[in-house]
Amino acid sequence: MDTTALQRALIAHGHPLPRFGADGHFGGETRTALQAFQLRTGLRVTERPDAATIAALQAVPAKRPPAPTGPAVKLPAFPKPTTRRIEEIIVHCTATPEGRPVSVNTIRGWHIGQGWRDIGYHWVVLLDGTIAPGRPESQVGSHVAGHNSGTLGVVYVGGVGADGKTPKDTRTPAQKTALLELCRALIQRYPAIRKVTGHNQYSSKACPSFDVRKDDLGRLI
Numbered sequence: 425m426d427t428t429a430l431q432r433a434l435i436a437h438g439h440p441l442p443r444f445g446a447d448g449h450f451g452g453e454t455r456t457a458l459q460a461f462q463l464r465t466g467l468r469v470t471e472r473p474d475a476a477t478i479a480a481l482q483a484v485p486a487k488r489p490p491a492p493t494g495p496a497v498k499l500p501a502f503p504k505p506t507t508r509r510i511e512e513i514i515v516h517c518t519a520t521p522e523g524r525p526v527s528v529n530t531i532r533g534w535h536i537g538q539g540w541r542d543i544g545y546h547w548v549v550l551l552d553g554t555i556a557p558g559r560p561e562s563q564v565g566s567h568v569a570g571h572n573s574g575t576l577g578v579v580y581v582g583g584v585g586a587d588g589k590t591p592k593d594t595r596t597p598a599q600k601t602a603l604l605e606l607c608r609a610l611i612q613r614y615p616a617i618r619k620v621t622g623h624n625q626y627s628s629k630a631c632p633s634f635d636v637r638k639d640d641l642g643r644l645i
């Protein structure tokens with residue numbers, strides 16, 4: 425059974441692959457679905473499909489409701505795409521301690537206090553995965569020196585440990601999913617986008633406290 429056939433069988437058995445579908449690539453999403461199928465059907469949980477799993481997948485699936493696929497993302501009501509050319513999304517963190525809620529207005533206050541016209545980012549992903557608007561997309565942001573024109577800045581709340589300074593990827597599961605789906609939607613709205621990057625690719629800062637190139641975010645394009 426090749427990977428695409430495996431993925432189609434998983435989907436038929438009620439384990440949808442919402443991010444990548446049956447793309448022929450055996451990644452984290454496929455492994456998670458495979459193991460969920462194995463758990464549900466009482467099979468041994470393996471990294472790759474074994475003979476027993478393949479036999480079970482090839483059987484006609486029983487009628488059952490689809491397995492839950494984790495928190496659903498509520499995308500915001502997007503405005504009409506701006507005519508400003510958008511070629512890149514740059515990801516940030518607020519550099520606030522893990523678990524501490526921070527509102528858009530709080531960030532706006534910090535940035536206006538620095539003498540900026542508004543919050544520097546275009547979209548903010550809160551701890552619970554809510555996607556909140558920041559600066560209008562039609563306006564050039566203020567988030568990476570030298571890389572504000574042609575880009576959109578998105579930020580998740582968090583990015584440092586409880587000590588308030590040690591860089592840490594503190595994204596909650598809801599934030600991870602929301603950030604990914606936000607970027608996917610932005611890419612659909614702005615077909616000229618050719619990459620998703622992190623602030624740390626343009627500066628010595630740790631922001632966003634993970635390597636976008638090694639994350640699902642880096643595989644969207």
Ligand SMILES: [Zn+2]
Pocket residue numbers: 515516517567623631632
């Ligand atoms: Zn940043």
